[in-house]
Amino acid sequence: AQRVTQPEKLLSVFKGAPVELKCNYSYSGSPELFWYVQYSRQRLQLLLRHISRESIKGFTADLNKGETSFHLKKPFAQEEDSAMYYCALSETGGYQKVTFGTGTKLQVIP
Amino acid sequence: GAGVSQSPRYKVAKRGQDVALRCDPISGHVSLFWYQQALGQGPEFLTYFQNEAQLDKSGLPSDRFFAERPEGSVSTLKIQRTQQEDSAVYLCASSFSGTDIYGYTFGSGTRLTVV
Numbered sequence: 001a002q003r004v005t006q007p008e009k010l011l012s013v014f015k016g017a018p019v020e021l022k023c024n025y026s027y028s029g030s031p032e033l034f035w036y037v038q039y040s041r042q043r044l045q046l047l048l049r050h051i052s053r054e055s056i057k058g059f060t061a062d063l064n065k066g067e068t069s070f071h072l073k074k075p076f077a078q079e080e081d082s083a084m085y086y087c088a089l090s091e092t093g094g095y096q097k098v099t100f101g102t103g104t105k106l107q108v109i110p
Numbered sequence: 111g112a113g114v115s116q117s118p119r120y121k122v123a124k125r126g127q128d129v130a131l132r133c134d135p136i137s138g139h140v141s142l143f144w145y146q147q148a149l150g151q152g153p154e155f156l157t158y159f160q161n162e163a164q165l166d167k168s169g170l171p172s173d174r175f176f177a178e179r180p181e182g183s184v185s186t187l188k189i190q191r192t193q194q195e196d197s198a199v200y201l202c203a204s205s206f207s208g209t210d211i212y213g214y215t216f217g218s219g220t221r222l223t224v225v
Contacts, residue, residue, distance in 0.1 A: 004152075034213060043113075044153070044201065046213035086152050097143075097166060098214070100152035 002027040004089050004101035012107045013077050021072040021104050023061075023087030033063055033070040034088040034098070044086070047072075057081070077108045112136075114217035116202050122223045123192045131187045131220045135204030142185050143214065144177055145201040153201055159185060192224045 003026045013019055025031060035047040048056045050063040050070060061072045070087060087101040115134040123129050135142050140161055145153035146169075155169040161182035170177070174193075179185040189196055199221050203214035 006152075009150075036213075043218050044216040049213065088152075097155055097158060099155065100145075102150070102152045 002031065002089055002091075002099045004087050004099055006085075006087055006101035006104050008104045009102070010105045010107065012109060014109045015079055016076050019072075019074040019077045019081065019106065019108075021085050021087075021106065023070045023072065023101060025068050025070065025087070025089050027068075027089060027091075030092050031089045032092050033061070034090070035059070035061055035070075035072050036086040036088055036100070038084040038086070040083070047085070077106075079108050079110055082106055082108045114202055114204050114215050116200075116217035116220050118220060119218065120221050120223075122225060125193060125224055126191050127224075128188065128190045129192055129222065131189075131200050131222070133185045133187070133202030133204075133217060135183065135185070135202070136215055137183075138206065139204035139215075140182075140207050141205045142179060143203045143205075144185070144187050145203065146171075147199040147201055147219070149198070156187070156200075189222075192222075194224050197222055197224045 005024045007022055033050040036044050037047040038044045059072055059074045061070050063070050084103050084105050086103045088098045090098045117132045142159040144156040146156050147153045157170055157177045158166040159179040162179050174190045176188045199219040201219045202217045205214050
């Protein structure tokens with residue numbers, strides 16, 4: 001069974017400090033990993049996916065298959081980054097049924 | 111429409127009442143998903159449609175839950191004889207295809223409270 005673990009429910013950082021949101025997964029095959037974000041009063045939306053290998057809003061995430069991790073990082077936090085962040089996993093190909101973690105609330109302190 | 115639309119936004123139901131939640135996906139989106147998000151949890155998969163075909167309903171928690179998408183566009187999630195544990199936000203998401211590189215587009219959700 002596929003499983004996504006986000007160990008932190010809340011992460012508070014000061015503006016300008018580095019951010020790392022942790023995500024570990026378990027899956028027997030070759031997964032596709034995502035980060036979704038939900039800003040206050042907004043819909044859940046895709047932030048980035050590992051196959052794109054791109055930086056979105058300054059965030060990056062590297063898939064580490066050895067450690068089964070997909071941590072989300074940003075070198076300098078901004079106040080507008082405050083939101084709920086969900087790590088998610090799906091099978092490669094197929095119809096991409098997605099399994100979500102429980103989420104981490106990022107609070108950036110001015 | 112421009113996005114995924116869900117109605118109602120809020121629903122309060124008395125225990126034992128039947129409810130119906132509606133999802134209007136983005137026009138042309140083949141894939142449609144329903145998720146349940148309990149307080150403090152991440153979204154949990156309920157069911158998946160490809161056009162009008164319900165290809166996966168493995169996440170439906172009991173036979174009180176039923177979903178349909180008869181014409182391959184609008185979908186309805188029905189919960190019969192609601193229980194307090196059904197209280198959650200029900201999210202609908204759609205994508206152009208199951209392998210959409212842009213991921214899902216989510217609706218705003220319906221917050222169901224069973225009293």
